[in-house]
Every structure is written in structure tokens, then in C-alpha cells.
Amino acid sequence: MPGHAEPSAGAPTYTHGYGAAVLGSHRARTAENSAAHLLPHLHDGQRLLDVGSGAGTITADLARIVGPRNLTALEVTEDAAALTRSELQRQGVDEVEVVVGDAHALAFADRTFDVVHAHQVLQHVPRPVTALAEFCRVTRPGGIVAVRDSDYEGFRWYPETPGIARWIALYLRAARANGGTPDAGRRLLAWAHEAGFEEAAPGASTWLYATPEAREHWARTWAGRVTSPPLAEQLQREGWxxxxxxxxxxxxxxxxxxxxxxxxxxxxxxxxxRA
Structure with missing residues (x-):
């Protein structure tokens, strides 16, 4: 695809890691504030695969809609899967299957799921088109694949500060060095077409941090990430x-x-x- 060369191999490197600053941010995510584009299409009884379930808060919300026994959550490592299990247990959402696997090579039969959902996943994987093709393969004909990713180069803030401008430049450099695509949001439609989807409806949405509470939350998570592993270690190691x-x-x-x-x-x- 013009403008994007996918790495040929390699396991995903998660630039953010799972430190306290990251999890504090991710645990604020809900299906309402992070998967609103999908919610009107969900109902009880659908089989749903949640790829990159992470902190598990969105997963729990989705499970309550389709039914916990109908939802499978996928993470790339056992440590990440344990975070999902812990949150589901904390919320009392039982019977969700949480498995470890690779989004590029899903260990599920063709046409297994009615819905595949991935939130903030494709920006981190080395071969997003391959992952989308896998999502399509495991979705039944007429089923839904729903993806949402941020576009770091589209972030806007006020007032302008040298430190925040420097932060975005450093993050873009680190994410790309790790095989990621930090401007993934603008590429999703092109990737879906390249993966073979004939029916793909594009959309866009924002998170806004402009109240005192929201600003404090956003500042706390990024002040923590830039001074803590693994991002801080990468910036130090590379001399950036x-x-x-x-x-x-x-x-x-x-x-x-x-x-x-x-x-x-x-x-x-x-x-x-649509698959």
C-alpha cells in the first residue's frame, strides 16, 4: 500500500507497556466512550472476539451485552491476558474465555464469530493488514469487524508548549521504531480495503481533555509514561x-x-x- 511498508516479521512490541500510568488511563475506557461505533450493532447471543482486551474494562461491557459465555478475549502475552482476567473477576463478569494468541494468525476456525472488535490494536502490530484479513476470516459472512485507533499526528492541544511538542515527536519516533503505526487512525479504511473488505464504513471520533479533572488525568498518564519503563528506557537507550x-x-x-x-x-x- 502506498505510504506504508509493513514489516515482514517480528512479534509486536507494545510501546506503552503495562505500568501504573498506562493502566490508570486504560481502566477509564468503557464501551460507551471507546466503542460507541459498534454498540448499535450488538445484541445478546452474538459470538464476539475482543482482540487486545488489555485492561478488560471494555471487554466487561461488551460481555454484558452479548453474554459473557459468548465472548472470547485475546491478548498477545499471558501477563496481558492476566490483566483482562483480573478486571473481569473484579467486575463479577464470569464465563468469558481469555486466551493468548497472535492477531496475525488467529487460532480459530473460519466463520467462528459474529463480531470481531479491536480497540487501539492495529497501531501496535507490525502487519495490520494481515491482522485485518484474519479478523475477516474468523467472522461469519455478514458479520462485523470493528476497529478503532488513534492518530497521534492528528492530536491537537492548547496552549502550545515546547515539552508537549517534544513529547509527540519522541513518541512517534519510538512507536515507529517498535514496528508500530502511530497515525493508524487515518489508515484504517485503506487497510480494510487492502485486507479484502468490500463493505467498510469509515468514521471518526475524539476524546477531549478540557475540564480540570480530565486534564489532570491526561497529564498524569503521560507524565508517568514518559518517565517510566518501557518508554523511558527506550528513549534513554536510544539516546533520544x-x-x-x-x-x-x-x-x-x-x-x-x-x-x-x-x-x-x-x-x-x-x-x-462487513465480512
């Missing part, structure tokens, strides 16, 4: 940002959060495709 610079970026986020005019908009691309 030393500890002093990372601390200055974190402080810029905190100052931004205290500004009553502070605004941060996170752009997402979405696709609902």
Missing part, C-alpha cells in the same frame, strides 16, 4: 531523551493541566466492516 529532558516534558504536562484554558483533543479513526 535523557532523564532531565523526560522530567521536563512531564513537568510541562503538569503545568498544562493546571491551565484553565487547557485543551487536548485525541483523534480516532474507526471502521465498521
Amino acid at each position: 531523551a535523557d532523564a532531565d529532558e523526560r522530567a521536563a516534558i512531564a513537568e510541562d504536562f503538569r503545568r498544562w493541566a493546571e491551565d484553565p484554558d487547557g485543551w487536548f483533543s485525541v483523534l480516532h479513526g474507526e471502521v465498521l466492516a
